[in-house]
Structure formats: C-alpha cells, structure tokens
Amino acid sequence: MHYRSTRGTDNHSALLFSHILLSGLAPDGGLYLPTSWPQISRETFNHWRGLSYPDLVAEILSLFTAGDIELDALKAMSREAYKNFSHAAIVPLNEVETGLFSLELFHGPTLAFKDMAMQMLGQLFEYVLEREDRYVTIVGATSGDTGSAAIEAFKGKKRVNIVILHPLGRTSEVQRRQMTTVLDDNVLNIAIEGDFDNCQDMVKAMFADSNFRQSVSLSAVNSINWARIACQIPYYIRSALTLGAPERAVSFAVPTGNFGNILAAWAAGQMGLPIRKLQVGSNKNDILTRFLLSNDMSVQVVEPSLSPSMDIQVSSNFERLLFEMLEQDPHRCNAIMQEFRQTGRMAVPHDAWEKIRENFNATCLDDEQTIQAMRHFFENSHYIADPHSAIGLEAGRQFKEADIAMIVAATAHPAKFPDAVKKATGQDAALPPHLADLFARQERFITLPNELAAVQNAIKAHVQNQ
Numbered sequence: 001m002h003y004r005s006t007r008g009t010d011n012h013s014a015l016l017f018s019h020i021l022l023s024g025l026a027p028d029g030g031l032y033l034p035t036s037w038p039q040i041s042r043e044t045f046n047h048w049r050g051l052s053y054p055d056l057v058a059e060i061l062s063l064f065t066a067g068d069i070e071l072d073a074l075k076a077m078s079r080e081a082y083k084n085f086s087h088a089a090i091v092p093l094n095e096v097e098t099g100l101f102s103l104e105l106f107h108g109p110t111l112a113f114k115d116m117a118m119q120m121l122g123q124l125f126e127y128v129l130e131r132e133d134r135y136v137t138i139v140g141a142t143s144g145d146t147g148s149a150a151i152e153a154f155k156g157k158k159r160v161n162i163v164i165l166h167p168l169g170r171t172s173e174v175q176r177r178q179m180t181t182v183l184d185d186n187v188l189n190i191a192i193e194g195d196f197d198n199c200q201d202m203v204k205a206m207f208a209d210s211n212f213r214q215s216v217s218l219s220a221v222n223s224i225n226w227a228r229i230a231c232q233i234p235y236y237i238r239s240a241l242t243l244g245a246p247e248r249a250v251s252f253a254v255p256t257g258n259f260g261n262i263l264a265a266w267a268a269g270q271m272g273l274p275i276r277k278l279q280v281g282s283n284k285n286d287i288l289t290r291f292l293l294s295n296d297m298s299v300q301v302v303e304p305s306l307s308p309s310m311d312i313q314v315s316s317n318f319e320r321l322l323f324e325m326l327e328q329d330p331h332r333c334n335a336i337m338q339e340f341r342q343t344g345r346m347a348v349p350h351d352a353w354e355k356i357r358e359n360f361n362a363t364c365l366d367d368e369q370t371i372q373a374m375r376h377f378f379e380n381s382h383y384i385a386d387p388h389s390a391i392g393l394e395a396g397r398q399f400k401e402a403d404i405a406m407i408v409a410a411t412a413h414p415a416k417f418p419d420a421v422k423k424a425t426g427q428d429a430a431l432p433p434h435l436a437d438l439f440a441r442q443e444r445f446i447t448l449p450n451e452l453a454a455v456q457n458a459i460k461a462h463v464q465n466q
C-alpha cells in the first residue's frame with residue numbers, strides 16, 4: 001500500500017505507512033492518502049464479524065500497512081493498545097431509542113474517542129522507531145482532549161519525548177489535570193501565557209524552523225496524521241457488522257470538529273461497507289453545516305461552546321474528501337486550498353459539492369439546543385450523554401430513516417463535562433475509578449511566555465536530559 005499527498009507537488013513515489021506515520025503532514029503542505037482503497041468482500045466482512053475488537057483493528061490496519069508492517073506484529077500491538085479500556089466490549093453499542101444507537105468510543109484511559117487512535121499510535125511509533133533505531137520528539141498544542149490522549153499513549157515510551165503546549169488557565173480543570181498529573185520523565189507539559197491559537201502557531205513555527213526540527217527530530221500526532229484516521233475505521237465496521245452489514249446498510253451520525261472521525265466512516269464506505277448516509281453534527285461553530293447545506297465554506301470567528309472539542313472553524317481533514325471529489329487532482333486541490341488560506345472562503349466546485357451531498361447531511365445545535373438534547377435523551381431513555389455525544393445523537397435522531405440503523409459516535413464520557421450534565425439532567429457524572437483521585441494527584445508543568453525561543457530552549461533542555 002502506497003501513499004500520496006493531496007497537493008502532490010513533491011515527486012516522492014512509493015511512500016509506505018511507516019513514513020507517513022512519523023512525518024504526519026506532507027512536505028508540500030498536503031495531507032497523505034492511500035493511492036487506492038482496499039476492497040473488502042462479503043466473505044471477509046462476514047469473517048470479521050467473529051473477531052475480537054483488537055484483532056479486527058489489526059486486520060484492517062494490515063491493509064493499510066501492506067509491504068511495511070505484518071499482521072502478526074499489528075495483532076500484538078492492538079492487543080496491547082486496547083487492554084486498558086474499561087469496558088469489555090471496548091466499543092459498546094447502546095440502543096438509546098428504537099433504531100438509534102450510541103457507539104461509545106470513550107472507555108479509554110482519557111475518556112474521549114481520541115484514545116481509540118492514539119493508544120494504537122503509541123504502539124505503532126514504538127514499533128517503527130525500534131525497527132529503524134530512531135528517536136523522536138512529539139510536539140503538539142491542545143485545547144483539551146488531544147493533549148491528554150497523546151500523553152497517555154506515549155508516556156514511558158523509550159524512543160519518544162512528548163511535549164504538549166496548553167494555554168495557561170484556558171483548559172478545563174479535568175483536562176489540565178489529565179495531562180499534568182502524568183509524571184513520566186519523557187513527558188513535558190508547558191502552559192503558555194496565551195490562547196490556543198498562540199500555542200498552535202508556536203508548534204507550526206517549530207516545524208518551519210528546520211534547524212530546530214532536526215536537532216530534536218520533531219514529529220507530530222495531530223488529527224491530520226493518516227494513521228489516526230486509519231485507526232478510527234474499525235469501530236465503524238464493527239458496529240455496522242453487529243447491526244446486519246454487509247447485507248443491510250446503516251447510517252452514521254458524528255459530532256464533528258476537524259472532520260477526522262467522520263472521514264474514517266466515509267473511508268469504511270470506500271472499502272465496501274454499505275452506508276446509507278453520513279450525518280455531521282456541529283455546534284454554533286457551524287462551518288461544516290453551512291457548507292453541506294449551502295456550499296458556504298467561509299471562516300468565521302471561533303466562539304466557545306459547551307462542546308469545546310468541536311470549537312473549530314477550519315476542518316483540516318476536509319481536504320482529503322475534497323481531493324477525492326476532485327477526481328484526485330492534486331493541482332486543483334492545491335489551488336483551492338491556497339485560495340481558501342488567502343480569502344477564508346473555499347470555492348468548492350458545484351459538481352464536487354453535489355457529490356458530497358449524495359453521502360453527507362448536517363445539522364447544528366447551539367448551546368441551548370445541546371442542553372435540550374441532553375435532557376431529551378435523559379428523560380426519554382435514561383441515557384446521559386456529554387454535550388458532544390448529545391449533538392451527534394440529536395443529529396442522528398433528526399435524520400433517522402425507518403428500517404435503517406442510525407449509529408452515533410459518542411465521543412466523550414459525561415464525567416468530562418460535569419457542569420453541562422448537571423444543568424441538563426440534574427445528575428452528577430462521576431469519574432470512573434481509575435480517575436477518581438484525579439483532583440488529589442500531584443501536578444507538574446512549567447509556565448512560559450508566548451515566545452518561541454523560550455519554548456524551544458525548554459524543549460531542547462528536556463530532550464538533552466533524557
């Protein structure tokens with residue numbers, strides 16, 4: 001299996017999975033995609049129904065790592081990756097209303113769906129770095145869930161240093177503590193005196209500084225890393241097989257930010273899973289809903305909401321779908337993305353937009369509607385959903401068709417958002433046992449001004465101490 005960039009201007013050929021795993025973004029600024037989609041036969045789907053979840057992950061990933069990483073190695077990795085999940089089914093499916101299913105992706109160590117991919121990435125990095133005798137420093141910026149999932153996945157890994165920047169005082173206390181109470185030597189948390197955009201700009205500047213990049217072997221695990229998308233395909237396939245696929249089609253609804261999770265569902269469809277519709281749920285930061293309903297992809301100011309992991313205006317992974325809809329033409333894709341960067345408005349050709357509309361639909365909920373949705377599912381079904389999952393459930397409920405199962409990605413544990421849960425349902429959402437003493441644990445982080453040199457020096461010192 002080979003990979004290419006959506007902007008395709010560099011003429012590397014025959015890139016393998018491990019290369020794109022470690023590099024993340026393509027040097028031309030594009031995103032990596034496989035050159036073709038593996039096609040799954042009916043017999044294979046039916047065989048997969050009987051596998052354990054980790055073995056299914058290994059089977060599916062092996063199609064994307066062909067010629068690079070063997071199935072047996074992947075099996076060992078995925079068994080390791082999913083052993084710390086607190087639910088025996090790993091990705092349990094709950095029927096919330098008739099035909100409306102909550103696919104719970106939040107039973108991993110940090111209680112958000114980011115663990116599904118990140119835990120496996122930790123294993124994949126370790127395997128490839130060992131094989132190639134290399135070391136890397138992963139640097140990332142977070143406003144919440146990504147940082148803790150990455151730290152949890154890479155803590156204690158011998159060949160990796162992990163540095164996460166968060167905006168001082170601007171993450172929730174649960175989210176901050178999930179990062180700063182991990183005390184392994186290879187973890188460095190930096191609180192930046194600034195906002196999330198400052199943190200993200202700082203990470204971009206570090207990647208653009210080639211001396212620095214080489215001196216610490218910089219790497220990234222942000223949501224544009226193809227390996228993360230690949231690790232999110234299996235739970236869509238698993239849940240659909242449980243509900244009658246490949247003989248019967250299903251629909252999916254996904255609370256969407258960077259478009260990574262729902263893109264994985266679309267990829268499952270490219271591989272042959274029968275999918276009727278993909279429903280995007282967004283909050284008041286509704287760029288995707290505006291795009292899907294009226295081909296208006298224009299950037300507005302990000303507003304804080306009850307579902308902070310979806311407070312996004314530019315959904316980076318959308319570029320992958322765009323590239324596919326442009327008949328995989330990297331030059332057209334590049335031109336559209338350049339113009340988008342300059343003008344803040346993406347001119348998606350009408351025929352490409354229509355093709356996208358054949359598969360995708362969307363709805364957005366403001367904070368009040370989110371609370372109402374949480375209340376609705378609690379009062380009608382005794383189901384407590386966090387604000388993100390509630391947006392997905394409500395999107396799924398609105399678009400549910402008779403006789404077609406609607407599977408909703410439930411992306412965060414309610415205990416991550418206790419205030420919203422209390423307001424909507426009157427219930428206290430307790431942290432699960434492994435995190436019950438989170439507020440009593442020792443924290444460790446350093447605070448730095450929003451200055452590139454200061455942060456680079458701190459990272460270099462951290463790496464040298466290892």
Ligand SMILES: *Cc1c(COP(=O)(O)O)cnc(C)c1O
Nearest residue numbers: 256257258259260261309411412
């Ligand atoms: C990251 C995240 C999302 C959005 O997922 P994307 O892949 O960025 O669309 C939704 N809900 C939660 C809880 C998340 O952490």
